[in-house]
Amino acid sequence: MTPRTRAALVGGVTVAVLIAAWEAAVRMGDLPPFVLPAPSHVAATAVGSAPLLGPHVLTTATEAVLGLALGATVGWLLAVLTATIPTTGQVAQPVVLLSQTIPTVVLAPLMILWAGFGLTSKVVLVALTVFFPVLIASSAAIRDVDAEHADMVAGLGGTRRHQLWIVRLPASVPGALAGLRIAATYAVGAAVVSEYLAGASGIGVFIQRSRKAYAVDQIFVGIALIAILTAVLVLAIVALRRALTPWQPAHARL
Amino acid sequence: MLAVRDLTVAFPPARGKGDATVALDRLTLEVSRGEFVAVLGPSGCGKSTLLRAWGGLLVERARVSGEIAVPRASDGTRATAWMPQRDGLLPWRRALSNAMVGAIAAGVPRERALPRARALLVEFGLGGFEDAWPHELSGGMRQRLALLRTCLTERPVLLLDEPFGALDPVTRRRMNAWLASVGLVSQDGERAVALVTHDVDEAITLADRIVVMSGRPGRIVHEVQAHGESRYDREALLASLDA
Ligand SMILES: Nc1ncnc2c1ncn2[C@@H]1O[C@H](COP(=O)(O)OP(=O)(O)OP(=O)(O)O)[C@@H](O)[C@H]1O
Ligand SMILES: [Mg+2]
Numbered sequence: 001m002t003p004r005t006r007a008a009l010v011g012g013v014t015v016a017v018l019i020a021a022w023e024a025a026v027r028m029g030d031l032p033p034f035v036l037p038a039p040s041h042v043a044a045t046a047v048g049s050a051p052l053l054g055p056h057v058l059t060t061a062t063e064a065v066l067g068l069a070l071g072a073t074v075g076w077l078l079a080v081l082t083a084t085i086p087t088t089g090q091v092a093q094p095v096v097l098l099s100q101t102i103p104t105v106v107l108a109p110l111m112i113l114w115a116g117f118g119l120t121s122k123v124v125l126v127a128l129t130v131f132f133p134v135l136i137a138s139s140a141a142i143r144d145v146d147a148e149h150a151d152m153v154a155g156l157g158g159t160r161r162h163q164l165w166i167v168r169l170p171a172s173v174p175g176a177l178a179g180l181r182i183a184a185t186y187a188v189g190a191a192v193v194s195e196y197l198a199g200a201s202g203i204g205v206f207i208q209r210s211r212k213a214y215a216v217d218q219i220f221v222g223i224a225l226i227a228i229l230t231a232v233l234v235l236a237i238v239a240l241r242r243a244l245t246p247w248q249p250a251h252a253r254l
Numbered sequence: 255m256l257a258v259r260d261l262t263v264a265f266p267p268a269r270g271k272g273d274a275t276v277a278l279d280r281l282t283l284e285v286s287r288g289e290f291v292a293v294l295g296p297s298g299c300g301k302s303t304l305l306r307a308w309g310g311l312l313v314e315r316a317r318v319s320g321e322i323a324v325p326r327a328s329d330g331t332r333a334t335a336w337m338p339q340r341d342g343l344l345p346w347r348r349a350l351s352n353a354m355v356g357a358i359a360a361g362v363p364r365e366r367a368l369p370r371a372r373a374l375l376v377e378f379g380l381g382g383f384e385d386a387w388p389h390e391l392s393g394g395m396r397q398r399l400a401l402l403r404t405c406l407t408e409r410p411v412l413l414l415d416e417p418f419g420a421l422d423p424v425t426r427r428r429m430n431a432w433l434a435s436v437g438l439v440s441q442d443g444e445r446a447v448a449l450v451t452h453d454v455d456e457a458i459t460l461a462d463r464i465v466v467m468s469g470r471p472g473r474i475v476h477e478v479q480a481h482g483e484s485r486y487d488r489e490a491l492l493a494s495l496d497a
Pocket of ligand 2: 301302303339415
């Protein structure tokens with residue numbers, strides 16, 4: 001058995017045991033389903049409401065993916081720009097830090113006022129939470145590699161533009177992807193929270209409606225969907241990393 | 255063609271107080287057309303600093319006085335190509351592509367550089383490794399690739415900083431024999447090589463002239479021209495290094 005299959009097996013067994021324990025606790029404790037529904041009950045609800053769920057999942061997934069793409073692009077460009085023209089870093093830094101001191105939930109009403117109830121405000125909110133880890137990780141990656149390799153290019157006759165294209169841009173890619181991998185774990189969460197505040201569709205809207213109807217089983221379906229969607233996003237980013245950084249050994253890419 | 259006159263380089267202390275580190279102290283040295291000069295000296299005597307001065311790579315905070323003369327191409331760019339002490343290979347480029355960085359940085363057209371790169375890979379003993387990642391190459395292969403990258407600039411003056419410094423003595427001897435056989439300067443008089451090292455035998459194998467530097471701050475304490483079958487008096491060189 002390879003260490004990887006072993007790890008997957010241990011993880012799978014752990015989750016299975018937890019779910020079994022939950023099921024057993026609900027049945028033996030005789031808890032009413034509007035307090036804590038059994039996993040089997042949640043699964044049945046999920047199957048029953050599947051046709052209804054499709055559009056909600058699609059909305060949230062769209063917000064999360066577009067937000068990730070926007071946030072990652074802005075964070076990465078800002079990192080490259082800062083490394084190329086240090087003054088832009090000095091200008092951007094206070095704004096960036098300020099944006100991180102204000103929680104997204106607090107900014108959400110403003111965004112909704114400015115950009116409306118639709119897709120735009122949610123994409124911007126996800127992007128706001130995403131760009132920071134990407135910026136930090138890209139900047140660190142550029143700094144780590146810079147001096148030695150930039151000197152190499154200059155010593156061979158290269159200009160500053162060569163240094164940017166040959167060294168800084170490629171050096172930032174693994175960092176940006178590492179930041180994206182972290183950001184992906186809370187992109188769906190950020191999208192759902194912004195849907196709590198306003199919106200006509202999305203997992204957040206589904207959960208709010210379920211809460212108003214005291215449908216605890218449906219809330220659990222929503223939670224499970226968030227977890228699954230997040231896992232899919234993270235796996236997609238890991239695959240993207242494998243494709244974009246083929247020189248890195250596999251263990252460095254998780 | 256390549257020279258320094260009364261070159262003094264000092265590095266101010268990194269954090270405020272203390273004395274500046276004087277790496278080079280009024281150093282005067284000239285490398286002529288067609289010449290292969292080896293600069294020999296103990297670790298920390300300023301050898302890398304000298305090559306960086308010629309390559310235009312001294313850090314901004316270094317205090318520099320004296321004259322640095324570097325041959326220029328017709329467009330005013332430096333006619334030098336520098337090979338760093340550590341190979342400086344880019345982990346995200348395959349071997350051939352890493353070599354091509356020399357051509358790209360120096361503005362050599364791709365159509366001309368690519369066939370030459372392929373041919374030199376074979377000549378440098380890297381045939382069949384065009385598509386290898388740097389981390390898949392041995393230390394000696396990496397340094398040969400870095401040297402190949404330097405050659406692809408087509409610049410006439412090579413500044414080599416311990417090209418085989420990171421190798422074990424046996425491999426280094428083999429590399430030196432090989433580098434001598436490649437003949438970096440012999441074919442045409444327009445070229446020149448300045449190589450720095452702390453290995454006496456590397457200097458003996460390769461150089462037309464050996465310059466020995468003192469410990470920091472570096473000054474020239476001894477200078478010999480190769481002559482005759484035995485080329486150099488190894489014992490005398492070792493003695494001058496110890497002095
Ligand atoms: N960027 C720098 N900042 C501060 N001090 C430096 C810098 N570069 C070199 N020095 C100092 O200058 C002196 C000479 O360094 P240099 O790298 O030229 O030595 P070297 O002869 O190449 O040594 P080695 O054989 O170990 O490579 C050293 O004392 C070093 O600490
Ligand atoms: Mg050195």
